[in-house]
Amino acid sequence: MYVYDQYDQHIIENRVKQFRDQTRRYLAGELSGEEFRPLRLQNGLYIQRFAPMLRIAVPYGLLSSKQVRKLAQIARDYDKGYAHISTRQNVQFNWPELEDIPDILGELATVQMHAIQTSGNCIRNTTTDQFAGVAADELIDPRPWCEIIRQWSTFHPEFAFLPRKFKIAVNGAVSDRAAIEVHDIGLEAVSNDAGELGFRVSVGGGLGRTPIVGSFINEFLPWQHLLSYLDAILRVYNRYGRRDNKFKARIKILVKALTPEVFAEKVEAEWAHLKDGPTTLTEAEVQRVAQFFVDPAYQPLQDQSAALAALDAQHPGFARWRARNTAAHKKPGYVAVTLSLKPTGVAPGDVTDKQLEAIADLAERYSFGEVRNSHEQNMILADVEQAQLFQLWGELREHGFATPNIGLLTDIICCPGGDFCSLANAKSIPIAEAIQRRFDDLDYLFDIGEVDLNISGCMNACGHHHVGHIGILGVDKKGEEFYQVSLGGSASRDASLGKILGPSFAQEDMADVIEKVIKVYVEQRTEDERFIDTYRRIGIDPFKERVYAANH
Amino acid sequence: MQRIIKNDQVIDETWHLLAKDATLEGLSNCADLIVPLALWREHSHALKARDGGLGVWLDADEEVEEIADDLGHFQVIALNFPSFTDGRHYSSARLLRERYGYRGEVRAIGDVLRDQLFFMKRCGFDAYAIRPDRDPYDALASLNDFDEVYQAATDQPQPLFRRRS
Ligand code: HEM
Ligand code: SF4
Numbered sequence: 001m002y003v004y005d006q007y008d009q010h011i012i013e014n015r016v017k018q019f020r021d022q023t024r025r026y027l028a029g030e031l032s033g034e035e036f037r038p039l040r041l042q043n044g045l046y047i048q049r050f051a052p053m054l055r056i057a058v059p060y061g062l063l064s065s066k067q068v069r070k071l072a073q074i075a076r077d078y079d080k081g082y083a084h085i086s087t088r089q090n091v092q093f094n095w096p097e098l099e100d101i102p103d104i105l106g107e108l109a110t111v112q113m114h115a116i117q118t119s120g121n122c123i124r125n126t127t128t129d130q131f132a133g134v135a136a137d138e139l140i141d142p143r144p145w146c147e148i149i150r151q152w153s154t155f156h157p158e159f160a161f162l163p164r165k166f167k168i169a170v171n172g173a174v175s176d177r178a179a180i181e182v183h184d185i186g187l188e189a190v191s192n193d194a195g196e197l198g199f200r201v202s203v204g205g206g207l208g209r210t211p212i213v214g215s216f217i218n219e220f221l222p223w224q225h226l227l228s229y230l231d232a233i234l235r236v237y238n239r240y241g242r243r244d245n246k247f248k249a250r251i252k253i254l255v256k257a258l259t260p261e262v263f264a265e266k267v268e269a270e271w272a273h274l275k276d277g278p279t280t281l282t283e284a285e286v287q288r289v290a291q292f293f294v295d296p297a298y299q300p301l302q303d304q305s306a307a308l309a310a311l312d313a314q315h316p317g318f319a320r321w322r323a324r325n326t327a328a329h330k331k332p333g334y335v336a337v338t339l340s341l342k343p344t345g346v347a348p349g350d351v352t353d354k355q356l357e358a359i360a361d362l363a364e365r366y367s368f369g370e371v372r373n374s375h376e377q378n379m380i381l382a383d384v385e386q387a388q389l390f391q392l393w394g395e396l397r398e399h400g401f402a403t404p405n406i407g408l409l410t411d412i413i414c415c416p417g418g419d420f421c422s423l424a425n426a427k428s429i430p431i432a433e434a435i436q437r438r439f440d441d442l443d444y445l446f447d448i449g450e451v452d453l454n455i456s457g458c459m460n461a462c463g464h465h466h467v468g469h470i471g472i473l474g475v476d477k478k479g480e481e482f483y484q485v486s487l488g489g490s491a492s493r494d495a496s497l498g499k500i501l502g503p504s505f506a507q508e509d510m511a512d513v514i515e516k517v518i519k520v521y522v523e524q525r526t527e528d529e530r531f532i533d534t535y536r537r538i539g540i541d542p543f544k545e546r547v548y549a550a551n552h
Numbered sequence: 553m554q555r556i557i558k559n560d561q562v563i564d565e566t567w568h569l570l571a572k573d574a575t576l577e578g579l580s581n582c583a584d585l586i587v588p589l590a591l592w593r594e595h596s597h598a599l600k601a602r603d604g605g606l607g608v609w610l611d612a613d614e615e616v617e618e619i620a621d622d623l624g625h626f627q628v629i630a631l632n633f634p635s636f637t638d639g640r641h642y643s644s645a646r647l648l649r650e651r652y653g654y655r656g657e658v659r660a661i662g663d664v665l666r667d668q669l670f671f672m673k674r675c676g677f678d679a680y681a682i683r684p685d686r687d688p689y690d691a692l693a694s695l696n697d698f699d700e701v702y703q704a705a706t707d708q709p710q711p712l713f714r715r716r717s
Contacts, residue, residue, distance in 0.1 A: 007716060010699070014697060015698075031667075035667075038636075152711075155701065155702065156702075157670070157674035157675050158705065159639070161642070238642070239643050273651060277704070278704045279703070281713075288713075288716075
């Protein structure tokens with residue numbers, strides 16, 4: 001993974017110093033709350049229901065074991081022993097004290113971490129495929145490009161006060177695990193017929209109040225021009241994005257108002273001035289960054305299919321876990337393992353300091369000392385030898401990471417909701433738990449197969465409910481917490497937004513509602529049809545009829 | 553007397569900033585004036601004929617393209633920040649410097665606070681009218697919040713990746 005040189009280190013240390021002084025001035029009354037707000041947000045610091053919430057950047061989800069240990073220590077020393085993996089591959093702490101934040105940032109800087117631009121109306125952490133660099137279906141490793149974008153976007157002086165937040169995602173694989181089409185800018189690394197590398201560029205996707213799937217405005221942007229083209233997009237947005245209404249301020253609204261074609265023309269016109277300037281990327285720089293992402297010292301191994309199948313036969317629990325929680329690796333004899341942070345009864349994405357220590361330890365022993373966060377709020381050991389899989393499974397079970405539910409109904413994406421978030425209309429964690437309890441029969445869960453169930457506590461959509469195959473949204477009905485259900489969303493390559501099923505439900509009915517929805521699917525599916533496929537074939541009506549049928 | 557930061561120093565203000573609805577009536581002939589865009593557009597001849605210095609100021613929704621052909625007439629171009637969170641004029645300043653080659657003073661006016669100065673400086677501002685309730689001497693320190701940067705901008709035309717050794 002990328003390792004800072006003296007320049008990178010210097011910049012984050014400058015930031016710690018700057019923020020220490022800003023915090024001091026705020027506490028001394030020299031900065032008003034309103035003036036401090038954007039400054040602290042650009043350091044990932046929200047003031048929340050019970051305490052500040054600090055969001056720490058995990059660039060494109062990649063962590064070293066040393067960094068994981070530091071996070072464990074921060075969870076212990078400054079939080080109540082918990083950390084939370086966010087849907088943008090970052091890490092959040094819910095209980096730090098404001099006075100301690102500069103010290104926390106100082107600690108993070110010692111392991112090349114920071115909280116820069118993890119919130120606020122600026123360019124946020126760039127996200128990508130959690131299996132980047134190891135996925136069997138990868139065409140181009142997106143990580144060097146993410147790092148190049150990270151550096152370009154860090155303290156970009158022109159774009160620190162955009163109309164609204166701005167998120168960029170990069171994909172380089174056949175499947176789109178980075179959900180690029182629901183980002184402000186989505187980049188897909190591609191090769192043209194001449195074998196040259198470039199990017200397909202989507203703009204104006206996003207969730208939140210007005211969910212929109214992005215539009216591709218450039219089918220092939222040669223890699224040299226990546227940054228100047230991003231500068232052009234951002235400049236058009238910075239100048240012309242709406243600032244009169246924060247709910248209409250995202251780039252998606254501008255792209256829609258202008259139409260993607262006209263927006264693309266404006267970008268082209270701006271880019272004509274910037275193209276071939278000093279920001280044009282050099283071969284040397286791309287190579288400098290790419291060398292940090294070369295393969296680790298893989299052994300020449302053989303796939304262990306027969307041995308693993310034999311273990312499957314002896315240990316049905318292992319077979320189940322292997323079926324769900326491992327993913328194909330590009331190297332023979334290796335496999336990528338997802339640690340489920342979704343056991344029943346734990347807030348999705350929560351880990352304790354002890355678990356983090358255990359993960360760091362496992363990473364060192366099984367996976368070249370590296371860990372990844374996924375936007376589904378799980379953690380990944382990407383480079384495990386197949387021959388060690390059975391032993392690893394045993395250790396994961398001890399630490400509570402072996403729930404065999406990756407991609408299944410109980411692998412729920414869920415925002416903090418009303419338990420922690422002051423913007424919430426309704427709680428979300430208890431809904432996740434009620435659904436997990438209802439579907440605690442593993443055979444049934446496996447039989448249902450792949451379902452993305454996403455829950456947000458309000459229309460800000462932190463839990464990505466629009467792109468869940470099943471989406472749940474907390475709504476406020478005369479001061480009471482209710483839940484709206486939508487079906488048919490998808491964040492993959494065939495991205496689509498869910499359709500609302502009908503009137504909302506009370507909290508205690510939610511597990512029943514989801515059960516009915518699932519029953520319709522199970523009755524109607526053809527062989528090998530996933531939930532989303534059945535839904536697309538039969539439409540929403542059969543679900544509606546069942547769920548709203550009068551109770552007798 | 554108001555003080556402003558110019559070229560990293562606090563100096564006495566010598567320019568008069570006219571309100572957005574100012575008219576020609578009663579304008580001094582020899583004072584140094586920063587006039588609103590509307591006045592410039594309507595009365596450029598009269599303003600050019602004066603003896604005093606001339607500057608123009610743009611509100612956040614006014615575009616530099618509107619004065620791109622007139623830059624030679626202005627010793628100062630002031631860019632207004634109605635709120636420090638309105639970032640449009642960061643782009644305006646860069647365009648003035650990098651696209652239109654303006655070499656006179658580019659001044660930040662309005663809700664100008666020390667924590668934004670570093671970014672402003674990078675975008676080509678060289679003068680800052682710090683909000684009157686704040687101390688411009690304190691603000692000087694923030695001009696140097698960072699001593700290394702990644703991107704190319706007005707102050708540093710080469711991105712770090714072309715300068716790393
Ligand atoms: C508890 C404090 C939190 C607050 C106050 C908060 C606030 C917000 C707000 C206001 C938005 C909407 C912005 C917009 O659409 O323009 C938003 C979006 C988002 N939040 Fe949060 N959030 C919180 C926690 C989280 C957590 C814990 C996660 C991850 C699990 C998260 C992930 C996201 C994501 C992914 C979006 C983007 C949706 C999109 O693309 O529009 N947030 N958040
Ligand atoms: S979706 Fe709403 S309730 Fe959930 S974390 Fe975001 S802002 Fe809070």
